[in-house]
Amino acid sequence: xxxxxxxxxxxxxxxxxxxxxxxxxxxxxxxxxxxxxxxxxxxxxxxxxxxxxxxxxxxxxxxxxxxxxxxxxxxxxxxxxxxxxxxxxxxxxxxxxxxxxxxxxxxxxxxxxxxxxxxxxxxxxxxxxxxxxxxxxxxxxxxxxxxxxxxxxxxxxxxxxxxxxxxxxxxxxxxxxxxxxxxxxxxxxxxxxxxxxxxxxxxxxxxxxxxxxxxxxxxxxxxxxxxxxxxxxxxxxxxxxxxxxxxxxxxxxxxxxxxxxxxxxxxxxxxxxxxxxxxxxxxxxxxxxxx
Amino acid sequence: xxxxxxxxxxxxxxxxxxxxxxxxxxxxxxxxxxxxxxxxxxxxxxxxxxxxxxxxxxxxxxxxxxxxxxxxxxxxxxxxxxxxxxxxxxxxxxxxxxxxxxxxxxxxxxxxxxxxxxxxxxxxxxxxxxxxxxxxxxxxxxxxxxxxxxxxxxxxxxxxxxxxxxxxxxxxxxxxxxxxxxxxxxxxxxxxxxxxxxxxxxxxxxxxxxxxxxxxxxxxxxxxxxxxxxxxxxxxxxxxxxxxxxxxxxxxxxxxxxxxxxxxxxxxxxxxxxxxxxxxxxxxxxxxxxx
Numbered sequence: 001x002x003x004x005x006x007x008x009x010x011x012x013x014x015x016x017x018x019x020x021x022x023x024x025x026x027x028x029x030x031x032x033x034x035x036x037x038x039x040x041x042x043x044x045x046x047x048x049x050x051x052x053x054x055x056x057x058x059x060x061x062x063x064x065x066x067x068x069x070x071x072x073x074x075x076x077x078x079x080x081x082x083x084x085x086x087x088x089x090x091x092x093x094x095x096x097x098x099x100x101x102x103x104x105x106x107x108x109x110x111x112x113x114x115x116x117x118x119x120x121x122x123x124x125x126x127x128x129x130x131x132x133x134x135x136x137x138x139x140x141x142x143x144x145x146x147x148x149x150x151x152x153x154x155x156x157x158x159x160x161x162x163x164x165x166x167x168x169x170x171x172x173x174x175x176x177x178x179x180x181x182x183x184x185x186x187x188x189x190x191x192x193x194x195x196x197x198x199x200x201x202x203x204x205x206x207x208x209x210x211x212x213x214x215x216x217x218x219x220x221x222x223x224x225x226x227x228x229x230x231x232x233x234x235x236x237x238x239x240x241x242x243x244x245x246x247x248x249x250x251x252x253x254x255x256x257x258x259x260x261x262x263x264x265x266x267x268x269x270x271x272x273x274x275x276x277x278x279x280x281x282x283x284x285x286x287x288x289x290x291x
Numbered sequence: 292x293x294x295x296x297x298x299x300x301x302x303x304x305x306x307x308x309x310x311x312x313x314x315x316x317x318x319x320x321x322x323x324x325x326x327x328x329x330x331x332x333x334x335x336x337x338x339x340x341x342x343x344x345x346x347x348x349x350x351x352x353x354x355x356x357x358x359x360x361x362x363x364x365x366x367x368x369x370x371x372x373x374x375x376x377x378x379x380x381x382x383x384x385x386x387x388x389x390x391x392x393x394x395x396x397x398x399x400x401x402x403x404x405x406x407x408x409x410x411x412x413x414x415x416x417x418x419x420x421x422x423x424x425x426x427x428x429x430x431x432x433x434x435x436x437x438x439x440x441x442x443x444x445x446x447x448x449x450x451x452x453x454x455x456x457x458x459x460x461x462x463x464x465x466x467x468x469x470x471x472x473x474x475x476x477x478x479x480x481x482x483x484x485x486x487x488x489x490x491x492x493x494x495x496x497x498x499x500x501x502x503x504x505x506x507x508x509x510x511x512x513x514x515x516x517x518x519x520x521x522x523x524x525x526x527x528x529x530x531x532x533x534x535x536x537x538x539x540x541x542x543x544x545x546x547x548x549x550x551x552x553x554x555x556x557x558x559x560x561x562x563x564x565x566x567x568x569x570x571x572x573x574x575x576x577x578x579x580x581x582x
Contacts, residue, residue: 110549114538126549146474146541148439149550157551170535172473172508179470182463183437217463244461247405250437258401258417259440260448 001134003161003187004034004231007210007223009195012043015055019067022081031077031231032134037193037210038082038109038142038165039093045197045204049091052119056086059096060103072098078132080139080191082165090121095139095165097130105130105139110150113143127153135160135236142166145173145180145190155184156251160239162188167206174209174222182217185242185250187234189213194225215239292425294452294478295325295522298501298514300486303334306346310358313372322368322522323425328484328501329373329400329433329456330384336488336495340382343410347377350387351394363389369423371430371482373456381412386430386456388421396421396430401441404434418444426451426527433457436464436471436481446475447542451530453479458497465500465513473508476541477530480504485516506530 006025010018018041026034038044041064042055057064064083072079078099085094085106093109093116108123109116127150129138138154140162145151151162162180166173174190181188189212196205208225212232221232242251297316301309309332317325329335332355333346348355355374363370369390376385376397384400384407399414400407418441420429429445431453436442442453453471457464465481472479480503487496499516503523512523533542 110546111544114536117538122546123549126551143539146535147545148443148474149545149547152439153550175466176470176473179467182467183439244437245405247408248434253402254438254440255401255413256440258414259444260417 001033001236002031002231002233003189003212004029004031004229005189005191005210005212005221005223006034006036006229007192007194007208008037008040008227009193009206010037010040010043012045012197012199013051013055015041015064018042019064023067023071025229026071026075029075029229029231033078033080033132033137033161033163034229035163035189035191036079036081036165037191038095038167039084040082040165040193042084043197044167044193045199045202046115046119047200049119052084052091053086056084056091058087059083059085059094059106062086065096065098065103068096068098069102073100073102076100078137080137080163080165082141091119092123093120093141095141095163097132097137097139097163099132104132107139107141109141109144111144111147127157129154129157129159137161137163139163139165142168142173145176148180148183151180151184151186151188155186159186160236161234162186164188164190166190166192168192168209169204169206171207173207174211177211178213178217178219181213181215183250185215185244186239187213187215187236194227292324292527293322293522293524294480294503295320295322295520296480296482296501296503296512296514297325297327297520298483298485298499299328299331299518300484300497301328301331301334303336303488303490304342304346306332306355309333310355314358314362316520317362317366320366320520320522324369324371324423324428324452324454325520326454326480326482327370327372327456328482329386329458330375331372331456331484332374334488335458335484336490336493337406337410338491340410343375343382344377347375347382349378350374350376350385350397353377356387356389356394359387359389360393364391364393367391369428371428371454371456373432382410383414384411384432386432386454388423388428388430388454390423395423398430398432400432400435402435402438418448420445420448420450428452428454430454430456433459433464436467439471439474442471442475442477442479446477450477451527452525453477455479455481457481457483459483459500460495460497462498465502468502469504469508469510472504472506474541476506476533476535478504478506478525478527485518
């Protein structure tokens with residue numbers, strides 16, 4: 001299976017121009033799956049919710065989705081790309097999965113970063129996996145990388161490939177995604193953008209370093225700060241074998257009964273964070289477990 | 292707070308010699324907390340359960356624990372070290388936390404690696420955190436690193452420092468522990484051993500690279516393949532602030548309700564692993580989510 005990344009610097013606020021560019025750049029490639037950056041039709045550094053609203057589109061049905069559907073139908077590939085989705089009178093930082101037969105699914109970013117918390121509504125649906133025949137696709141967006149639960153939830157649902165559109169500005173994401181692939185024995189494709197945006201007195205520089213990581217944490221591809229499409233051949237079936245050595249299957253060896261039902265541990269209150277109270281059980285020496 | 296690692300190559304099967312060496316090497320250091328490798332009193336490459344049984348000791352109460360207690364009392368420090376624990380007619384690959392006032396707690400390795408599955412009983416108690424006053428200590432052992440739930444469970448319970456005795460043979464652990472510290476904003480101290488063992492036709496080489504990682508994923512200390520005690524100063528209070536930027540607190544931003552209650556997702560059966568059935572919900576294009 002041939003997978004690709006298109007790493008580029010979208011032009012802020014010009015959906016038509018960005019779509020034309022995507023159409024032109026993807027016109028001559030022959031791949032099975034291509035991943036584009038987060039918010040790749042609009043750019044990132046918004047000035048207001050109103051501005052975001054003016055660039056948001058329904059999914060499916062909006063102009064961007066229709067054009068990307070046409071592209072996928074023509075080229076016969078699958079595509080994952082970040083867009084602004086309008087639904088229920090709010091906007092989501094979403095990524096769509098589109099194939100030769102049209103729109104397949106949408107992931108709404110669950111962990112919003114920085115100003116996104118004021119710009120977007122947080123994702124309201126669980127992490128989800130789509131089976132496109134040649135592989136099972138899980139989608140996460142940018143900052144989701146820092147929460148191990150994101151990749152874990154997708155891998156436990158059977159994802160072979162994490163498609164990871166991003167607008168990374170912090171330096172940590174690419175190396176951490178190596179750990180995500182390794183701990184889940186799963187492929188990951190991080191499609192980051194490059195360039196910078198400067199608006200309203202703020203400036204963000206995006207780090208590039210788009211990459212494809214193998215199931216053993218191998219860096220199969222890592223880009224520089226270049227505007228380019230790069231491809232690599234992968235075998236998604238490798239992601240169905242969770243054995244790191246014959247005796248250790250990373251999924252069968254999990255022991256959720258001893259993780260203290262971590263998904264239900266409440267977030268610490270601000271007071272707890274300042275160490276005034278402990279909301280979670282902490283064992284002190286005097287009451288330590290007996291034998 | 293001054294923390295230390297003693298990285299060395301224990302002599303296989305000679306508890307007395309290994310303890311004397313630990314006592315001698317630690318005699319002249321002034322630290323608050325020192326972490327020793329996994330199974331540091333016995334070595335690793337056992338020939339049988341009987342052999343393990345002959346080197347196992349009750350905790351507390353056994354000779355090794357008594358001598359380490361005496362050392363901690365004399366030196367006034369806290370110590371984490373891997374030993375073989377005997378209890379309930381089985382043996383555990385355990386790590387003990389001991390302070391100036393004696394034994395504090397024991398962690399029994401939850402995720403057993405390779406032959407350990409035949410040698411030891413798997414840990415039967417959840418990950419746990421102990422408050423030693425100057426910091427809250429969580430313990431995990433070696434292969435636990437590959438399961439993100441290990442560090443997460445400890446961090447969510449309030450651990451400031453992951454003490455991580457290890458006998459690492461695979462190359463991935465040290466870099467992955469950088470991600471563990473980063474995603475949990477927590478210190479981690481990996482005390483690995485060096486050298487090799489060759490017994491019963493098998494040979495294992497241990498990779499060294501013991502390290503202390505900061506809450507931002509900084510490598511504060513990483514050792515070569517050297518036999519040495521190394522120390523570094525840390526401020527455990529940094530681990531109480533989970534904000535990676537002002538807008539993003541890594542614990543408050545978790546959204547367990549959207550992680551599909553991952554701790555309860557069953558391990559895939561061998562059939563599922565071979566892709567004959569799907570035990571987890573996979574969404575296919577035809578039944579993809581609507582809008």
